[in-house]
Amino acid sequence: MKLHNINPWNLSPAEAVAxxxxxxxxxxxxxIPRLRTVLGLDVSYQRTEQTFTACAVLLKMxxxxxxxxxxxxxDVSFPYVPGLLSFREIPPLIPVLKKAPRPDLIIVDGHGIxxxxxxxxxxxxxxxxxxxxxxxAKSLLVGTCQKPxxxxxxxxxxxxxxxxxxYALRTRKGSKPLYISPGHLLDPEEAVKGVQMCLKxxxxxxxxxxxxxxxxxxxxxxx
DNA sequence: GCGACAG
DNA sequence: ATCTTGTCGC
Numbered sequence: 001m002k003l004h005n006i007n008p009w010n011l012s013p014a015e016a017v018a019x020x021x022x023x024x025x026x027x028x029x030x031x032i033p034r035l036r037t038v039l040g041l042d043v044s045y046q047r048t049e050q051t052f053t054a055c056a057v058l059l060k061m062x063x064x065x066x067x068x069x070x071x072x073x074x075d076v077s078f079p080y081v082p083g084l085l086s087f088r089e090i091p092p093l094i095p096v097l098k099k100a101p102r103p104d105l106i107i108v109d110g111h112g113i114x115x116x117x118x119x120x121x122x123x124x125x126x127x128x129x130x131x132x133x134x135x136x137a138k139s140l141l142v143g144t145c146q147k148p149x150x151x152x153x154x155x156x157x158x159x160x161x162x163x164x165x166x167y168a169l170r171t172r173k174g175s176k177p178l179y180i181s182p183g184h185l186l187d188p189e190e191a192v193k194g195v196q197m198c199l200k201x202x203x204x205x206x207x208x209x210x211x212x213x214x215x216x217x218x219x220x221x222x223x
Numbered sequence: 224g225c226g227a228c229a230g
Numbered sequence: 231a232t233c234t235t236g237t238c239g240c
Contacts, residue, residue: 043230045231080231082228089230110229120229141229150240174240179229 001102003128009077009091016087017117024119026127030185032105032194033132035061039103040207041125043092044215050076054092055214056100057207064198064206070099071218082141083116086124093125103131105194106183107207111135112191114143114158114165114181126184133183134191135166136208140179148177152199155192167192175203 007019038061043054051073058068072095078088089110112122112135122135143160145168152173158166158181166181166188182191198205204212 043231045230047232080230082230085229115229135229137229139229142227172240 001097001100001129001131003094003097004130006127009087011078011087013081013084016084020084020117020119023124023127024117027113027119027123027184029182029187030132030190032186032190032197035104035194035197037061037067037101037103038105038107038194038198038207039100039131040205040209040211041093041096041106041108042208042211042215043089044212044219045076046219052076052092053215053219054089054096055211055218056093056096057210057214058100058103059198059207059210061104062197064200066210068101069214070096071214072096085110086119086121089121090124090128094128097129102129106131106133107136107195107198107205108133108183109136109138109208109212111137111141111179112166112181112183114141114160114179116142118165120181120183122181122183124183132185132194134186134194135181135183136195136205137179137181138176150174153196164188169195171195171199171205172201172203178203
């Protein structure tokens, strides 16, 4: 799909923060569109070398069957800094996003607006692609929430700075909750709906679960 | 000043 | 994220 160049990638942490504050103003809410396809993304890193493996998996909805996938490798260009994850993961994802067909929805590991400046990885990806995005994190970065009930589907609101930024969702009985927040073009409740439509009995939604598996496999094969 | 801190 | 084996509970 075609992407938008909305900022340079060789930045200092201070410059990255300034860009987040600027781009955060462009983020919008919205409803889940008719889903024909959903794209899952993930990036893995080599232990020793400073290299990455990025993968994208396209799933057909509503059966969640994998239709297409692509991977890419390269050298890491930005360190991991809490709050600046998108500057580390988007460069690796750009090539695979260009090769992938434009989906109706994108799900990625990490947060959307549940972020210090309301501009997590999912928001950044949303602006770059123009596609509705959902951040699906395994732990909280900012904000607070009550522990959701034990049953699949139980959820509690995540509040940050007095605002609703997402939901802690029990995606599977007996598993720790997932922290869902909208990236771009979606409201918090819609983001949850999107994730629920992608669940298949596992803790992680199929798009990111399959993307993660592919990322690990591709790494081992040295692809 | 001290602790917390997506992947 | 990555380093790492088996093991206990839903």
